[in-house]
Amino acid sequence: MSSSGLAAVRHRGLSDRAQEGLAGYLMSLPALLTLTTFILVPIVASLVLVFMDYPLLTPPVWAGLGNLRHLFLDKRLWLCYWNTLYLTTSIMILNNVVGLLLAMGVNRTMPRLIRYFLRSSLFFPVLTTTSSLALVWSFLLTKDRGVVNWLIGQVGLAPVPWLSRLPWARYSVILFDLWRGCGFSMVLYLAGLQGIPEGLYEAAKIDGANRWQLTRHITLPLITPTLFFCAVMGSIASFQMFDGPFVMTGGGPGDTTRTISMYIYEIAFQRFQMGYASAIAVLLLVFLLILTVIQFRLADRWVHYE
Amino acid sequence: MSGASDLQFLVTRKFSARGPWFYVGECLIWLLLFSIAAFELLPICWLFSTSLRAAKDTYRLPPDFLPTAWHWSNYLAVLTSTKVNFVLFFFNSLKLALIAVGAQLLTCSLAAYAFSRLRFPGRDFIFLLFLASMMIPGQVTVIPRFVIIRTFGLIDTHWALILPGLTSAFGVFMLRQHFLSLPSELADAAKVDGAGFFRTYWQIMLPLVGPGLSTLGVFTFLASWNSFFEPMLFLRDWNLYTLPFGLVMLAGLHEEGSQPQILAGVMMSILPLLVVFLLAQSFVIKGVTVTGLKR
Numbered sequence: 206m207s208s209s210g211l212a213a214v215r216h217r218g219l220s221d222r223a224q225e226g227l228a229g230y231l232m233s234l235p236a237l238l239t240l241t242t243f244i245l246v247p248i249v250a251s252l253v254l255v256f257m258d259y260p261l262l263t264p265p266v267w268a269g270l271g272n273l274r275h276l277f278l279d280k281r282l283w284l285c286y287w288n289t290l291y292l293t294t295s296i297m298i299l300n301n302v303v304g305l306l307l308a309m310g311v312n313r314t315m316p317r318l319i320r321y322f323l324r325s326s327l328f329f330p331v332l333t334t335t336s337s338l339a340l341v342w343s344f345l346l347t348k349d350r351g352v353v354n355w356l357i358g359q360v361g362l363a364p365v366p367w368l369s370r371l372p373w374a375r376y377s378v379i380l381f382d383l384w385r386g387c388g389f390s391m392v393l394y395l396a397g398l399q400g401i402p403e404g405l406y407e408a409a410k411i412d413g414a415n416r417w418q419l420t421r422h423i424t425l426p427l428i429t430p431t432l433f434f435c436a437v438m439g440s441i442a443s444f445q446m447f448d449g450p451f452v453m454t455g456g457g458p459g460d461t462t463r464t465i466s467m468y469i470y471e472i473a474f475q476r477f478q479m480g481y482a483s484a485i486a487v488l489l490l491v492f493l494l495i496l497t498v499i500q501f502r503l504a505d506r507w508v509h510y511e
Numbered sequence: 512m513s514g515a516s517d518l519q520f521l522v523t524r525k526f527s528a529r530g531p532w533f534y535v536g537e538c539l540i541w542l543l544l545f546s547i548a549a550f551e552l553l554p555i556c557w558l559f560s561t562s563l564r565a566a567k568d569t570y571r572l573p574p575d576f577l578p579t580a581w582h583w584s585n586y587l588a589v590l591t592s593t594k595v596n597f598v599l600f601f602f603n604s605l606k607l608a609l610i611a612v613g614a615q616l617l618t619c620s621l622a623a624y625a626f627s628r629l630r631f632p633g634r635d636f637i638f639l640l641f642l643a644s645m646m647i648p649g650q651v652t653v654i655p656r657f658v659i660i661r662t663f664g665l666i667d668t669h670w671a672l673i674l675p676g677l678t679s680a681f682g683v684f685m686l687r688q689h690f691l692s693l694p695s696e697l698a699d700a701a702k703v704d705g706a707g708f709f710r711t712y713w714q715i716m717l718p719l720v721g722p723g724l725s726t727l728g729v730f731t732f733l734a735s736w737n738s739f740f741e742p743m744l745f746l747r748d749w750n751l752y753t754l755p756f757g758l759v760m761l762a763g764l765h766e767e768g769s770q771p772q773i774l775a776g777v778m779m780s781i782l783p784l785l786v787v788f789l790l791a792q793s794f795v796i797k798g799v800t801v802t803g804l805k806r
Contacts, residue, residue: 222630228708229631236622236678237637243656243675244644250655261658303547310544325788326548328796330555332784336739336755337777340762341558344770352557352574384551392796416536445648448739452759469650474744479654486650493648 254483261477272484282485284460285468292375292450292464293443296382301435303383304390305428309420311391312398328388335385339452342381343368346453374457378450382443390435397431398424429508437500441493465489555781562586562774569770585775597776599750600757604780607669607753608735611676615731616724619682624712626683627690628698638687641680649740657744671745672753676735682727689723690716726798729791736783754780 219227255272259265276282311323330338345352346367354364367377405423414422447466450456456463465485473482553576560575565582589597625631626638656675657666665671693716701711717724742756752760758780762773788795 225629225708226631229625229629229634232625232629232708232712233622233637235618236641236683239618239675239678240641240644240680242659244647244652244680245640247652247655247659248644248647250658251651254654261661306543307547310540313540323544323548324796325792326552329785329788330551332733332737332788332795333781334737334739334755334784336737336759337780338554340759341554341774341777344774345554345557350570350572355572355574384554387547388551416533441648445650452739466650469654470740473654474657479658483651483654486648486654490648490651 251483251487254480255487257480257483259479261479265480268480272481275481276484276488281460281463282465282468285463285465288375288457288460288462289444289446289464292378292382292446292462293440295375295379296386296443297436297439299379299383300386300390300439301432303387304435305394305432307387307391308394308398309424312395324392327391330385331389331392333385335448336452338385339381339449342377342384343453346377368454368457370458371461374454374462377453378446378457378462381449381453382446385449390439393435394428394431397428401427426509430510433500433504433508437497440496440500444489444493444496558774558781559778562771562778564771566769566771582771585771586779589772589775589779592772596749597757597779600752600754601779603669603751604736604754605783607672607676608732610673611735612728612731614673614677615679615682616728618678619727620686620717620720620724621712622678622683623686623690624716627687628695628711628716629708638683641683645680645684653740653744660745666745667747667751669751672738672741675741676731679731682731685727686720686723689720693719722794725791726794729787729794730798732787733784 254265256268256270257265258268258271307327311320311327346354348354348364348366348369351364351367353367358364365373367373401424405427406419409419409423445466446464447470450462450464451467451470454462456467469482469485469489472478472485556576557574560578561569562585563578563582564571564575564580564585566585568580622641626634660666660671660674665674697715697719698711701715706714737755738753739755739759742753746752746756754776758773758776761769761776
């Protein structure tokens with residue numbers, strides 16, 4: 206669309222408005238086409254598949270509310286929900302506490318090189334491939350001759366079955382996610398901390414506040430917006446956990462570290478029950494929507510924007 | 512809590528404010544910072560050191576956190592092995608990541624420019640569709656997406672990975688913010704000079720959102736390079752495997768003495784990420800904090 210081409214169009218009588226409209230549609234077309242094909246159509250299709258039986262090799266068959274009934278009776282699904290809730294809550298709490306502490310620590314005056322080193326070493330794991338590092342951690346956590354058990358042995362404790370027994374299997378998943386994710390929270394909290402006006406601290410110090418009081422009455426209330434953001438985004442992301450537990454425990458002893466995403470994968474792509482799997486996925490969507498609404502409602506009580 | 516105000520703090524107090532508890536607190540804080548930094552780095556140090564061990568020494572304790580052996584032959588073996596095909600996985604991953612970056616930079620910037628600078632009926636509604644799609648968990652779309660790709664006969668090809676990744680709602684959203692922050696006088700001036708919409712986009716607006724493009728590029732590269740689920744889902748032919756999935760498959764083969772080789776493979780797969788990180792650290796961290804979205 207060179208200017209001469211448009212000049213030709215102009216002569217043909219298309220108004221400026223129409224040209225702008227045409228340009229707008231053409232420019233957004235590639236993105237819109239991809240979005241429609243691979244996201245919008247699948248969303249609608251998923252909602253439809255909830256009411257179908259679709260074993261993939263034969264065409265879908267209407268199944269009414271059969272899948273929904275199955276949802277309520279499926280004990281494995283409820284175990285997966287329990288696992289995912291347990292893992293997500295633990296990870297959210299640990300991640301945010303550690304992330305905030307790290308951010309408060311890194312935010313102080315220190316030589317630039319040390320800050321660079323700390324920030325880099327704490328943030329780099331966030332960028333690494335989850336599945337590959339989960340592989341490394343599964344090596345570290347093997348029961349016999351694993352590095353972590355060797356370290357524990359040095360202190361005189363017995364080796365721990367990190368990946369093969371409860372409750373250790375769940376702790377392993379949480380530990381890995383904490384290792385990988387606390388740098389991410391740290392960076393977000395750092396940005397939040399830097400938004401707190403310096404003057405507030407100085408005024409409080411003149412009034413004689415000590416470090417603990419500064420933290421409790423200034424830092425914590427003013428970091429609640431960041432906390433809220435991390436809570437909402439983090440819980441949505443954590444709830445869809447797949448790569449880590451899949452590679453490390455494969456679902457854990459029995460089904461005990463199987464997340465909802467892993468269950469959907471198994472039902473859809475190993476059992477080929479597309480209809481039921483869609484029902485599980487849509488239920489997850491509804492669950493996350495409700496969770497987010499609850500979080501937003503509760504936010505009015507504890508988030509201070511001022 | 513700058514150093515200057517600490518000094519002021521000291522001076523304005525009439526009596527000694529730095530009791531012993533202050534120093535205890537300081538020690539604890541530095542201890543916390545460095546021990547967590549060590550905790551983050553140690554697995555990677557172990558990874559590097561063990562990948563350099565001789566195959567027969569793989570499981571020998573005590574473990575190395577710093578290299579004690581220097582068997583670069585492990586790396587060579589991984590690169591030249593006919594069974595492992597690491598180089599192929601690496602280039603598959605690289606090819607897909609670069610295609611994703613190029614495609615997304617183009618499609619997202621075009622759409623973002625249209626949404627921010629052009630008026631056309633339905634514009635805001637369509638943009639809302641993009642926004643809303645970001646809220647949908649991937650699990651909801653993956654099953655029909657599999658069916659769609661299967662219908663087109665694209666299972667077990669790289670197209671299955673390329674086509675869905677041609678655009679991203681996140682990219683459109685972020686670049687639109689960047690375009691909106693550019694002064695509108697620029698567009699007016701360009702129009703006065705006779706530039707068409709596309710020319711304005713290509714020659715004037717796009718160069719000005721460079722930082723946004725860099726951030727999107729880095730995030731897209733990382734997301735593509737690190738993806739595990741989609742390759743596992745869509746690929747069957749060994750020769751098409753990408754690195755993360757390929758490495759997990761290799762580890763599942765449980766061959767004798769292959770652990771250092773797998774670790775060497777992991778190490779080499781992390782290397783591009785390290786390079787990207789060191790070169791683009793400011794972009795990545797700024798991008799993460801400004802948009803707060805994980806890729």
